[in-house]
Structure formats: structure tokens, C-alpha cells
Amino acid sequence: xxxxxxxxxxxxxxxxNFPLTARILARCQAxxxxxxxxxxxxxxxxxxxxxxxxxxxxxxxxxxxxxxxxPCPCSPRVISCGYLIINSIMGCPIDCSYCVLQxxxxxxxxxxxxxxxxxxxxxxxxxxxxxxxxxxxxxxxxSDSLALEYLTGQAERLTQLFYRSCRAxxxxxxxxxxxxxxxxxxxxxxxxxxxxxxxxxxAREEEKGAPPIEERIEAAGRLASKGYSVAFHFDPLIYFNxxxxxxxxxxxxxxxxxxxxxIRWISLGCLRYPEELRSIIFSRFPNKAIFxxxxxIGQDGKFRYFKPLRLKIFTRIYEMISDFGGxxxxxxxxxxxxEVWQLVLKKRPAGRKDIIPLFLPPAIK
Amino acid sequence: MKLLFxxxxxxxxxxxxxxxxxxxxxxxxxxxxxxxxLLIPPLVKATKEGFILVSGWKRVLACSELNIMILxxxxxxxxxxxxxxxLRVIEENLTIRRLSLAEKAEAIYRLNIFGLSKEKIxxxxxxRLALPQKKEYFVLLHQIASxxxxxxxxxxxxxxxxxxxxxxxxxxxxDSQAKLxxxxxxxxxxxxxxxxxxxxxxxxxxxxxxxxxxxxxEVRAILENNRLTLRLKGEALxxxxxRKRYPLISYWExxxxxxxxxxxxxxxxDLFYDPTFEKAELRLSFSFQxxxxxxxxxxxxxxxxxxxxxxxxxxxxxxx
Ligand code: SF4
Numbered sequence: 001x002x003x004x005x006x007x008x009x010x011x012x013x014x015x016x017n018f019p020l021t022a023r024i025l026a027r028c029q030a031x032x033x034x035x036x037x038x039x040x041x042x043x044x045x046x047x048x049x050x051x052x053x054x055x056x057x058x059x060x061x062x063x064x065x066x067x068x069x070x071p072c073p074c075s076p077r078v079i080s081c082g083y084l085i086i087n088s089i090m091g092c093p094i095d096c097s098y099c100v101l102q103x104x105x106x107x108x109x110x111x112x113x114x115x116x117x118x119x120x121x122x123x124x125x126x127x128x129x130x131x132x133x134x135x136x137x138x139x140x141x142x143s144d145s146l147a148l149e150y151l152t153g154q155a156e157r158l159t160q161l162f163y164r165s166c167r168a169x170x171x172x173x174x175x176x177x178x179x180x181x182x183x184x185x186x187x188x189x190x191x192x193x194x195x196x197x198x199x200x201x202x203a204r205e206e207e208k209g210a211p212p213i214e215e216r217i218e219a220a221g222r223l224a225s226k227g228y229s230v231a232f233h234f235d236p237l238i239y240f241n242x243x244x245x246x247x248x249x250x251x252x253x254x255x256x257x258x259x260x261x262x263i264r265w266i267s268l269g270c271l272r273y274p275e276e277l278r279s280i281i282f283s284r285f286p287n288k289a290i291f292x293x294x295x296x297i298g299q300d301g302k303f304r305y306f307k308p309l310r311l312k313i314f315t316r317i318y319e320m321i322s323d324f325g326g327x328x329x330x331x332x333x334x335x336x337x338x339e340v341w342q343l344v345l346k347k348r349p350a351g352r353k354d355i356i357p358l359f360l361p362p363a364i365k
Numbered sequence: 366m367k368l369l370f371x372x373x374x375x376x377x378x379x380x381x382x383x384x385x386x387x388x389x390x391x392x393x394x395x396x397x398x399x400x401x402x403l404l405i406p407p408l409v410k411a412t413k414e415g416f417i418l419v420s421g422w423k424r425v426l427a428c429s430e431l432n433i434m435i436l437x438x439x440x441x442x443x444x445x446x447x448x449x450x451x452l453r454v455i456e457e458n459l460t461i462r463r464l465s466l467a468e469k470a471e472a473i474y475r476l477n478i479f480g481l482s483k484e485k486i487x488x489x490x491x492x493r494l495a496l497p498q499k500k501e502y503f504v505l506l507h508q509i510a511s512x513x514x515x516x517x518x519x520x521x522x523x524x525x526x527x528x529x530x531x532x533x534x535x536x537x538x539x540d541s542q543a544k545l546x547x548x549x550x551x552x553x554x555x556x557x558x559x560x561x562x563x564x565x566x567x568x569x570x571x572x573x574x575x576x577x578x579x580x581x582x583e584v585r586a587i588l589e590n591n592r593l594t595l596r597l598k599g600e601a602l603x604x605x606x607x608r609k610r611y612p613l614i615s616y617w618e619x620x621x622x623x624x625x626x627x628x629x630x631x632x633x634x635d636l637f638y639d640p641t642f643e644k645a646e647l648r649l650s651f652s653f654q655x656x657x658x659x660x661x662x663x664x665x666x667x668x669x670x671x672x673x674x675x676x677x678x679x680x681x682x683x684x685x
Binding site: 286 | 484500533566569613641642644681
């Protein structure tokens with residue numbers, strides 16, 4: 001279990017009397033300040049040399065007034081996997097150098113929306129609806145799904161909701177090993193724990209605050225040993241000197257600790273970032289050669305590796321996964337166009353209607 | 366404030382704390398003063414040691430060149446604060462022209478050392494100076510004004526440059542800056558940006574200093590080539606840097622050129638491809654006036670399409 005330390009909790013007055021606020025305050029010892037709105041935090045961070053880094057030590061408890069559930073924005077002109085995002089926490093205490101949230105989120109602190117009853121009602125309503133079977137809903141797009149679980153207990157509550165769902169799948173995408181609560185619960189095919197994995201060197205150097213790769217895979221193995229479905233995201237794949245041998249080592253570890261029939265899917269995505277992130281990376285993480293590979297601006301306006309290089313990386317990683325016996329595991333490419341799908345996976349899905357069924361529990365497929 | 370006539374030599378021109386410009390071009394003004402005299406009196410501050418010039422540097426220097434030794438000046442009393450006076454200088458300038466980046470840097474620095482807080486400068490002056498309200502730009506411009514070389518300041522007084530590129534350029538050693546500035550000054554806005562980014566990224570990629578890159582034989586051959594104008598040196602340097610920074614893409618581009626050469630591709634037919642190689646699509650364009658001419662081109666292209674190396678144009682992966 002890795003806990004993070006926070007230097008301040010700001011609570012918006014309206015958010016004071018919510019059970020989630022009480023839970024967080026009981027579990028976190030940081031000083032509290034009650035504020036009317038987030039301007040006070042903005043002012044506090046205005047004089048920091050690194051507001052993004054500093055913002056990771058600040059929690060802001062407030063109410064979600066907009067939609068809790070939204071479709072994943074994905075990227076234009078690429079094949080989308082039809083993901084739905086639960087927007088209950090924005091910001092992450094882990095500090096990955098490549099994290100797109102640094103540019104995507106307008107506020108650098110961690111916002112927790114405490115009106116969880118509203119979120120749960122929207123989910124109940126959604127789950128009653130005729131959702132396509134296999135549709136995935138996750139909390140891991142605007143934060144790490146489990147990094148703040150020790151404070152919020154939110155994933156546990158969501159799990160209970162999805163236990164009874166027979167269509168949608170709840171994905172917890174994480175780099176942490178905070179799986180304790182689920183070890184004593186019966187598994188459900190509707191709940192999938194997914195780990196973002198990377199080469200060891202990259203995890204050590206670029207994922208500050210995240211547990212080592214070995215521990216993540218071990219955590220996946222422990223949950224799998226209880227019958228849980230797991231998934232893996234090799235994202236972002238990074239091209240560096242020892243990329244081939246290091247990724248091979250990780251893939252080997254995965255298949256030696258996790259039974260392949262419990263791996264529900266694997267996604268591959270190469271390093272990519274929007275222009276706005278470039279200057280943030282340059283100033284927050286100077287001297288990082290990994291961001292200075294042969295990148296071009298893709299059709300979606302994001303920097304990404306030169307396509308032939310991406311094809312080489314994807315093809316090789318796919319080969320490794322197949323060689324270790326993962327050839328039957330559904331595999332998809334994150335934010336890639338149909339040409340890349342065709343050249344790497346030898347299939348060209350027409351869109352989300354072809355992709356969503358990939359994620360169905362094995363019994364339904 | 367009083368209007369007085371004083372002797373020019375009573376003004377201490379060595380004290381430049383109110384001067385924002387790193388270089389003053391007053392030739393046009395000099396001609397005008399020679400023709401119709403000095404219209405607006407400069408502003409000076411009275412001190413125990415004499416008068417300090419606050420605003421009207423070009424006017425005073427032009428008068429000095431013209432041997433006008435007695436000047437009308439507006440005198441601010443000794444107790445007038447420096448902040449008050451620099452605010453007047455900035456206001457006066459902003460109402461009549463856009464400040465150069467060097468002058469903006471100087472304005473920010475002076476406002477700060479004369480007592481205005483960083484936050485106040487950012488909120489009240491950055492929008493007026495057309496600067497994004499980002500702390501990193503406050504730090505950058507403050508540092509340039511306080512520690513930047515005279516050459517860099519003069520460069521920023523003459524040319525436009527994006528703040529992002531300037532932030533990288535200011536991290537280069539003064540030696541590297543000295544080598545680059547003349548060439549950057551002669552380049553276009555986008556070429557300037559390109560050279561700075563490529564240099565920075567290449568240095569990062571290879572773990573080298575900028576100076577080491579500028580000292581390589583190939584770069585020196587470009588920089589010391591007397592047959593090239595400064596602008597052409599900039600072009601050549603950008604080309605070299607691009608090949609080093611993007612060897613694979615450059616190789617890919619080179620291969621297309623080579624293939625077209627080997628195919629004896631007709632010069633009149635333009636072949637377009639996506640320069641990022643993201644899209645597989647190729648496009649052709651040629652013009653014709655007669656049906657026979659059209660058929661001729663088509664036949665020629667058909668012939669080319671039969672050659673095995675034609676397929677090289679369709680290469681998408683590294684292994685093909
Ligand atoms: S764990 Fe995910 S959300 Fe958190 S910093 Fe890393 S990439 Fe961003």
C-alpha cells in the first residue's frame with residue numbers, strides 16, 4: 001500500500017457535510033482550510049516555481065456540478081475504443097514526466113468531487129440502460145484509479161455497484177498496488193484491474209511515486225490468484241536504448257505471474273503528447289532525452305514517433321506477447337489509425353462496434 | 366514639476382536607470398530637430414549630483430550631436446520616487462509605440478527593483494506589454510535584463526522571437542549565444558525558432574553542450590563559410606541540425622528523392638507526400654493542354670510503375 005503525503009486540504013464550504021469529506025478528513029492529517037472557491041488555491045500556487053509538482057500535494061474537496069460520466073475524448077482520425085470516463089477525481093499524486101494531465105487539466109491540484117451519491121445515482125441509471133455489452137467505464141483517465149483509494153474508498157463503493165451489472169465493465173487503471181480490500185471479496189467478471197506497465201528503466205526514471213514494475217505485476221498476480229480478471233496497458237511505450245530487452249523482460253514477468261486466461265485485454269500505446277505538454281516537460285523535466293526522439297506531429301495534432309518507428313515498436317511488442325503465449329488475449333492499440341492496426345494486428349476494425357465486443361467476459365463472448 | 370532651461374552637460378548621461386533601450390537610433394529624430402527644433406522637453410530628475418535623464422534619451426543625444434547645448438527640460442523634484450518615474454517612462458512609450466522584447470525585459474526588471482511586486486507586474490503590466498501572464502516569463506525577462514549580455518539585449522531589441530525559443534536561447538552559454546546571434550538576427554522568425562529548438566533538442570538527445578555542437582567540424586564549415594550570407598548560413602545550419610536531430614525521417618526523405626532520380630521521374634509531374642509520413646496517400650499533379658500531352662504523361666508514368674524500385678515510394682515500414 002503506498003500512501004501519499006499532502007500538505008494542505010482545501011474544502012469548498014458547500015462540500016463540508018458530505019460523508020466522503022468526513023472519510024478523507026479522518027484518514028488524512030494535512031491541515032485544513034475552508035474556502036469559498038478555488039481562487040485561494042490558485043493564489044497560493046501562483047508564486048510556486050513548479051505549480052504542477054506542488055499541486056500534487058494539495059487536495060481540493062468540492063462538488064461535481066457537471067457530468068460525472070463522459071465519453072473518453074480519444075483523438076480525431078484514430079480508432080476509438082468507446083470508453084466512458086468517470087470524472088470523480090481530477091489530478092494524481094504520482095508524478096509521471098510524460099503525463100498528459102499536466103497539460104490537460106487546467107488546475108494543478110487534486111480535485112475530489114465528494115458528492116458521490118450523485119455519481120452513484122448516475123451510474124445506477126446508466127447501468128439500467130441498454131449499454132453495449134463489453135462497454136468499459138473507468139476512473140483511470142483523469143487520475144490513477146487506486147492511488148487515493150486509502151483516502152476515498154471510492155473504488156470499493158463502485159465495485160459494489162458493478163457486481164450486479166451484467167453488461168458494462170468497470171476498469172480500475174492503476175500504477176499502484178492498493179488492492180488489499182478486494183483480496184477478500186469474490187471476483188466478478190465485470191470488474192477488471194488494469195496495470196500500466198513500462199520498461200523498468202522508464203518506470204524508475206519517469207514515474208516518480210509509483211511502485212516498481214515488479215510489485216505491480218505481483219499485485220496483478222495476487223488478484224488473479226483470487227480469480228479476478230486483470231488487464232495491462234503498455235502505455236506509453238518508449239523508444240530508448242534497451243527498449244527491446246527491457247520490455248521483453250516485463251512481458252515475460254507478466255506471463256510468469258498471471259495466468260493468461262485471466263488477462264482480459266492488453267493495450268499498446270506509443271509515447272505521444274500534445275504541443276502544450278512539450279514546454280511543460282521541457283521546463284519540469286529538463287535533460288530528458290526520451291522526449292527527444294524522432295517525433296512528428298500526427299494527424300491529431302499530437303507529437304508521436306515517426307510512423308515506421310511506431311510500427312516497429314508495436315510489431316515487436318505484439319510478437320513478444322504472442323511468443324509468451326498471449327496470442328489469444330484481446331489486444332488493442334491506443335490512439336492509432338486503421339493503417340497501424342492493419343500492419344500490426346492484421347485487422348482493421350471499423351470502429352467501436354468492432355472493438356467493444358473484444359472486452360466481453362469470456363463466458364459471454 | 367518645473368520647466369527649466371539647463372545646459373546639456375548638467376545632465377548625467379552615464380546614469381541609465383531609466384533607460385529601457387539597449388541601443389538608441391536617433392538619426393531620424395536628429396534630422397527633425399535640426400529642421401524644426403526640439404518640440405517636447407525631456408524629463409529629468411534633480412539630484413544632489415546634478416540631473417539624471419528620465420525620458421527623452423533620443424532627443425538629448427540628438428541635441429548633443431547637433432551641438433545644441435541649452436535644453437528645455439521638465440524637472441522632477443528630488444523626492445520623486447524611482448518607481449513613479451519609471452512608470453512615466455513606460456506609459457510614455459506605450460502610448461506611442463510597441464516596446465521591443467529587450468525593452469519589455471528592462472521595464473519588468475526596473476519596475477521590480479523599484480518596488481513593484483512580481484504579482485502586480487504580472488497582473489497590471491503583462492497584458493499591456495502583450496506578454497502571457499506566466500511566472501516563467503517573468504523570471505526569464507527579469508534575468509535577461511539583470512544578467513543578459515549586451516549582445517543578447519541588442520538582438521532582442523532588433524528582432525522578434527517567441528518567448529519559448531528565447532527561454533531556450535537564454536539557457537545557452539554566452540559563447541554559444543555570441544556565435545549564433547548574428548545568424549539568428551539575419552534569419553526569419555520561424556527559421557530562428559527552428560534553429561534554437563533543433564540545437565536544444567540535439568544537445569539533449571546526445572548529451573552534448575550547445576557549444577560542442579557549434580564546434581563540430583561540419584557546423585564550423587557552415588559558420589566560417591565566407592561565401593554564404595548570414596541568412597544562408599542559417600538555412601544551412603537548420604538543414605544540418607534537422608538531419609542530425611531526425612536521422613530516420615531525413616533518411617526516408619532522402620530515399621524518396623533518390624528513388625525519384627533513379628526512376629527518371631518527369632520534372633513536370635509533381636509528387637506530393639505527407640512530410641510527416643503519417644498518411645500513406647501520395648498525390649500527383651501535372652498540367653496539360655492537349656489530349657496527346659495527357660496520354661504522353663500517363664504512358665510515361667505507366668512505364669515508371671513497371672520498374673521494381675517504383676514500389677519503394679510505397680514503403681511504410683522499416684523492414685521493407
Ligand atoms: S499515474 Fe497516470 S494519471 Fe498519475 S501521473 Fe502517472 S500518467 Fe498521470
